[in-house]
Amino acid sequence: MVDLERxxxxxxxxxxxxxxxxxxxxxxxxxxxxxxxxxxxECAAQPHKNxxxxxxxxxxLVAHRVEAEWELENVVVAGAVRRRGAxxxxxxxxxxxxxxxxxxxxxxxVRESNQSARGFYRKMGFEETGRRKGYYASPAEDAILxxxxxx
Ligand SMILES: CC(C)(COP(=O)(O)OP(=O)(O)OC[C@H]1O[C@@H](n2cnc3c(N)ncnc32)[C@H](O)[C@@H]1OP(=O)(O)O)[C@@H](O)C(=O)NCCC(=O)NCCS
Numbered sequence: 461m462v463d464l465e466r467x468x469x470x471x472x473x474x475x476x477x478x479x480x481x482x483x484x485x486x487x488x489x490x491x492x493x494x495x496x497x498x499x500x501x502e503c504a505a506q507p508h509k510n511x512x513x514x515x516x517x518x519x520x521l522v523a524h525r526v527e528a529e530w531e532l533e534n535v536v537v538a539g540a541v542r543r544r545g546a547x548x549x550x551x552x553x554x555x556x557x558x559x560x561x562x563x564x565x566x567x568x569x570v571r572e573s574n575q576s577a578r579g580f581y582r583k584m585g586f587e588e589t590g591r592r593k594g595y596y597a598s599p600a601e602d603a604i605l606x607x608x609x610x611x
Pocket of ligand 1: 468470472536537543547570575579583
C-alpha cells in the first residue's frame with residue numbers, strides 16, 4: 461500500500477506508521493473505526509503462495525467512520541490498471557458497507573486540480589458541496605469538498 465501511494469503523486473500521503481495502524485485494533489469500534497479495502501494481483505500472488513512475501517497491491521481504499529459519518533481518506537489505483545473499473549469496484553464495496561452499517565453518508569476532500577478523481581467521484585454520485593481555501597500544502601491548493609448522502 462505504501463509503495464502504491466508513494467508512486468501516485470495525487471494520492472493523500474501518509475507516514476508509514478499510519479498504514480501500520482490499520483492492522484492494529486485499539487479500543488472499542490463503537491464510536492469510530494478505520495477500514496481498508498485492497499485489490500491484490502492474484503496472478504502475482506501465486507508464486508509466493510508458500511512464502512511470506514506479500515502479493516502485489518493493485519489498488520486500495522481507506523475510510524474512517526466517526527459515529528454514522530464516513531470519510532473516504534484515500535483511494536489509489538496503480539497507474540498501469542487505471543480506467544479499468546478497480547476504483548469503481550472499491551468505492552462500491554465501501555458504499556455498500558457504509559450503507560449496511562446505517563451510515564448517514566460519505567464525505568471527502570480532493571485537490572481542485574485533480575480532475576480525474578473529481579470526475580470519478582461525480583460519476584459515483586458525489587456532489588461537490590464546498591471548498592477549503594489553501595487546505596493542501598506542497599503545492600498549496602484549495603480542497604473541493606464532496607459528499608454522498610444516503611437517502
Ligand atoms: C481516481 C482513481 C482512484 C480512479 O480509479 P480508476 O480505477 O481509474 O477508476 P474507474 O476505472 O473505476 O473509473 C470510473 C469513472 O471515473 C471517471 N474517471 C476515472 N479516471 C478518469 C480520468 N483520468 N479522467 C476523467 N474521468 C475519469 C470516469 O467517469 C470513469 O468512468 P469511464 O471510464 O466509464 O469513463 C485513480 O485515477 C487514481 O488512483 N488516481 C490517483 C490517486 C488519486 O487521485 N486518488 C484520489 C485522491 S482524493
